[in-house]
Amino acid sequence: MTAISIRRALLSVSDKSGLVELGRALAARSVELVSTGGTAKALRDAGLDVRDVSELTGFPEMMDGRVKTLHPLVHGGLLAVRDDAAHVAAMEAHGIGAIDLVVVNLYPFAQTVAKGAARDEVIENIDIGGPSMVRSAAKNHAFVAIATDPADYPELIAQIEADGGTTLDMRRKLAAKAFAATAAYDAAIGAWFAEVDQDETLPASMTVALTKAAELRYGENPHQQAALYLPAIGAAGIAQAEQVQGKALSYNNYNDADAALELVAEFRDGPPTVVIVKHANPCGVASADTLIDAYRAAFACDTVSAFGGIIAVNRPLDGPTAEAISGIFTEVVVAPGADDAARAVFAGKKNLRLLLTGTLPDPARGGLMLKSIAGGMLVQSRDAGRVAAADLTVVTKRQPTADEMADCLFAWTVAKHVKSNAIVYARGGQTAGIGAGQMNRLESARIAAWKAKDAADKAGWSTPLTIGSAVASDAFFPFADGLMAAVEAGATAVIQPGGSIRDADVIAAADESGLAMLFTGMRHFRH
Incomplete structure (x- = not known):
């Protein structure tokens, strides 16, 4: 026409x-x-x-x-x-x-x-x-x-x-x-x-309104198409971050940067904290008196996986921390802000993407998560569950020490963001070893312990950080074998949801080994 x-x-x-x-x-x-x-x-x-x-x-x-x-x-x-x-x-x-x-x-x-x-x-x-x-x-x-x-x-x-x-x-x-x-x-x-008006989390009918903000080079793999879409109302997160430098973000960059931001946001009211993520799983997390010390501790947890990873921090970046981060190849750095010295350091790394979020998301916020399946869509509320010391139940004869309690809560917070089955060892405000995404909990416990020993060998430490550590499991131990793997690794305290039909057996094994065990009553599966 x-x-x-x-x-x-x-x-x-x-x-x-x-x-x-x-x-x-x-x-x-x-x-x-x-x-x-x-x-x-x-x-x-x-x-x-x-x-x-x-x-x-x-x-x-x-x-x-x-x-x-x-x-x-x-x-x-x-x-x-x-x-x-x-x-x-x-x-x-x-x-x-x-x-x-x-x-x-x-x-x-x-x-x-x-x-x-x-x-x-x-x-x-x-x-x-x-x-x-x-x-x-x-x-x-x-x-x-x-x-x-x-x-x-x-x-x-x-x-x-x-x-x-x-x-x-x-x-x-x-x-x-x-x-x-x-x-x-x-x-x-x-x-x-x-x-x-209806206060409905999951209404009878749901329409998702999104506007395309950018076409990405490809999806998880080069043969897949991908784009970034934004909601019309109430958006504040990695998608809204200011990109200061570096080439355009890929689908995987966005996915991993989001995982890093969500985890570091759990510590937004805590001490300086650094999260290092690889393939949507944390490979090192640490809190310390300074940001640079937190980075060094997080990096020491897994120096191999950190290469080409995503780093998120809960404080504005300073020059010394930026210098330390620049010691290895890093894909993306996410921070609430960055001073002039940090920006100058990263300016010399043209392939590094620096994302500034201004603030950190509220980990207790609501919202929905959507996942497509063949023929439909799964929708659930965000996992905004958190626990404090007062929410925990000591189920063993031995009570945890103050340090063990702190390490349990730290490990539990990290485990929430690790793919199931998740096992996290932590000591002194840093992760010692992380086991993610295994088909059984025993293997996750063994992998996390092996990674801790490997980290100690690389750092020249006499013993791995799992000695005297707390271990978190995102779901209950169905058998005592996973718990005993943690004992062999040197853990002295355990935090887990509880709720297994074999809880009594697991508690008995913990008592026999002299462990302190805490039940949260809350599970954190992450698939």
Whole structure:
């Protein structure tokens, strides 16, 4: 189909970016501009002739602007099939003029919610007429062009100037984008009502509204496509971090950086802490009096896996810590901030990505996690569970010492972020060994102990850090064998959920070995 010329355009926008430039381009081709409220004023202030929509309909804007475009003379001009004789006859009989271009973007609902506006203001920012015009124009894209995004104005202007109108390919593309925009808009409104009025974590119907922020080079593997999408409301995390330097993040970079940020956020109110992540699992975590000491302790846990890893810290980066981090190849560094000295150090590492988050997420925050499966979607609330010393039950004859209690809580916090089956040894505020993702808990305990011994050998320590350590298990020990592997590694205290039918056997084994054992009553599977 040849390009359809534009004789009349209806413009009604909240975001006035590029509006005047588009209006001038249309006016230069003698297009009649019809508009409403603030949009009409902006165009007139630019010296353009504008016809009020109230003049077109014969009805004034009313009810505080709630009713202005919901009228047959508007929607008839949008929905009429121009090569249908009955439609043309109806237009002539009722004095309906065709509208060839609609330029609409909607009331800023998400932005209004995000700024914490009162309920009445949020409700007033639910657009009704805008989505109706968008959908009418998009449905009739065979004859009408619909622009909902100012980013599309330059291409639209260029096509009008080159072809004298809009092509069917352009109108189809714009229509698809328009329907996606109204779907996302309605989804945001529905989610807000579900949260505010129904207090539903898992509503009967769920629509996820996301906007593509960036196309990634590929997914987990080069043959997979990938992109980063952002929600409209309430987003604050790795996806919103400022990238100071380095090449574009990959799918795996985002995934690993998110895992590192989520874990280090558990320590946001604690001492300086460093997390090193590889393939979404922590390979070293440590807290210390200074950030550089925390980094050195975390790195010592597994110097092999740390190569090419992701590092997250809970304090603004300083120059000495940045120098230490720069001692090996690191893919991504995540921090709340970085001083000038740290930035200068990293500037010499052009392939290192530095992400600054400003703040750290609240580990106790709510939210949903989605996972696609064949034929459906699994949805669950985030694992925001945390325990303190007062929540723990000592089930052995021996009580833990103060140091053992601290190490148990540290190991438990890390284990929450390790793929199941998870075993974490910790001593003195640093991980000694981590066993992740094994098919049985015994193997995880053995691997973690082996890694601790390997780390000691590489560092030249006389004994591994598992000697005198606390060990955390993300789920209960189904048999005493996993516990005994921890005893062999030198652990003196254990923290685990409990709840096995063989708890009595495990407790008896702990008592026989002189261990202190704590039950949390909470599991942290992470698949």
